[in-house]
Amino acid sequence: MKVPFVSLERQYLELRSELIAEFDRVGRSGIYIMGEALERFEREAADFCGTRFALGLANGSDALFLALKALEIGCGDEVITCPNSFIATAWTIVAAGATPIFVDAKDDYNIDPDKISNLITSKTRAIIPVHLTGRVVDMDAINAVAKKYGLLVIEDAAQALGAEYKNKRAGSLGMVGCFSLHPLKNLGVYGDGGLLTTDNEEIYRKILKLRNHGLINRDECELWGYNSRLDSLQAAFASIKLKRLDQWNSRNRAIASFYRNALKSYVWVPYDKSYEKPIYHNFVIRTPKRDALRKFLDHHGVETRIHYPIPIHLQRSAQKMKHKRGDFPVVESLAETMLSLPIYPELRDDEMHHVVETIKNFNFN
Numbered sequence: 001m002k003v004p005f006v007s008l009e010r011q012y013l014e015l016r017s018e019l020i021a022e023f024d025r026v027g028r029s030g031i032y033i034m035g036e037a038l039e040r041f042e043r044e045a046a047d048f049c050g051t052r053f054a055l056g057l058a059n060g061s062d063a064l065f066l067a068l069k070a071l072e073i074g075c076g077d078e079v080i081t082c083p084n085s086f087i088a089t090a091w092t093i094v095a096a097g098a099t100p101i102f103v104d105a106k107d108d109y110n111i112d113p114d115k116i117s118n119l120i121t122s123k124t125r126a127i128i129p130v131h132l133t134g135r136v137v138d139m140d141a142i143n144a145v146a147k148k149y150g151l152l153v154i155e156d157a158a159q160a161l162g163a164e165y166k167n168k169r170a171g172s173l174g175m176v177g178c179f180s181l182h183p184l185k186n187l188g189v190y191g192d193g194g195l196l197t198t199d200n201e202e203i204y205r206k207i208l209k210l211r212n213h214g215l216i217n218r219d220e221c222e223l224w225g226y227n228s229r230l231d232s233l234q235a236a237f238a239s240i241k242l243k244r245l246d247q248w249n250s251r252n253r254a255i256a257s258f259y260r261n262a263l264k265s266y267v268w269v270p271y272d273k274s275y276e277k278p279i280y281h282n283f284v285i286r287t288p289k290r291d292a293l294r295k296f297l298d299h300h301g302v303e304t305r306i307h308y309p310i311p312i313h314l315q316r317s318a319q320k321m322k323h324k325r326g327d328f329p330v331v332e333s334l335a336e337t338m339l340s341l342p343i344y345p346e347l348r349d350d351e352m353h354h355v356v357e358t359i360k361n362f363n364f365n
């Protein structure tokens with residue numbers, strides 16, 4: 001039996017007739033950039049996240065970058081984040097002209113809020129907590145530090161659309177929420193896509209201009225901008241998927257719960273706090289025998305991944321920051337022991353049983 005790590009084809013086939021109908025509708029409208037399909041998706045996304053505003057952008061990295069630009073964070077500024085993330089969390093800070101300041105993680109893979117205060121300087125402007133694996137960071141703790149030192153909070157919620165923390169959704173817990181609609185995220189479009197949420201009207205209005213060349217109408221440009229819009233077709237496809245997202249996220253939680261119960265005496269498994277509802281973008285187990293287990297699973301048809309094998313502070317691109325192994329011991333030890341199992345709403349019951357049975361047959365001694 002083969003269990004693929006992802007299978008985008010299954011979801012495509014399930015939605016195919018609806019997608020084709022939308023393609024035809026947008027095609028006949030002749031409006032491929034902005035317009036009704038994008039505005040509709042933005043209204044739905046704002047409702048879904050519980051924010052006043054949402055904006056469709058070209059990708060998730062642009063959401064982070066434009067959030068920093070709109071908040072005028074750049075040259076000479078420091079932004080605190082976690083080195084256990086996808087590389088875009090850090091490069092967007094650098095692209096904005098600011099300096100990323102890294103903080104170690106906790107064993108739930110997310111930034112450790114207790115380690116932030118020590119790193120705050122007169123240059124610190126913002127914190128970017130990353131809701132890694134679809135689990136929302138302890139935002140009460142983040143917002144308390146931010147308030148104390150007058151910092152802005154930008155959520156990197158790329159992996160957490162629909163995830164909840166104390167009955168609020170990712171994207172509604174800071175000043176700005178940034179999401180990716182990359183095909184491998186829990187709401188993936190058919191190409192690149194991004195989404196930004198906020199309750200702040202001024203930020204919303206500014207990014208509305210920034211993403212469209214700085215234009216305020218067809219001919220007048222108010223500020224130097226960028227070209228970063230979610231295509232109308234992708235917005236239309238995203239609307240189809242958003243209707244199903246709560247159901248898909250629940251299915252992911254059910255798979256996570258099955259994995260947790262079946263595997264907890266064999267490997268480290270993630271647990272949920274009573275006040276949180278992660279969406280399990282990834283289900284990440286840990287074992288000191290990670291590499292051998294991975295090989296064993298592969299041999300038995302189970303595809304796995306590692307998110308992420310090289311912490312950002314140890315990437316070649318980060319060399320100038322002069323970090324070394326040992327600077328962030330939790331993140332570094334996670335990188336050596338963690339393993340992501342297949343998890344997606346279309347994963348079949350026989351497949352998840354096969355994953356579990358294979359792990360149980362592995363020799364952990």
Ligand SMILES: *Cc1c(COP(=O)(O)O)cnc(C)c1O
Pocket residue numbers: 059060061062085086088089130156158159179180181182192193194
């Ligand atoms: C995917 C991802 C991004 C970047 O999103 P893109 O749409 O690929 O630009 C940023 N941060 C995290 C944590 C991600 O997982």
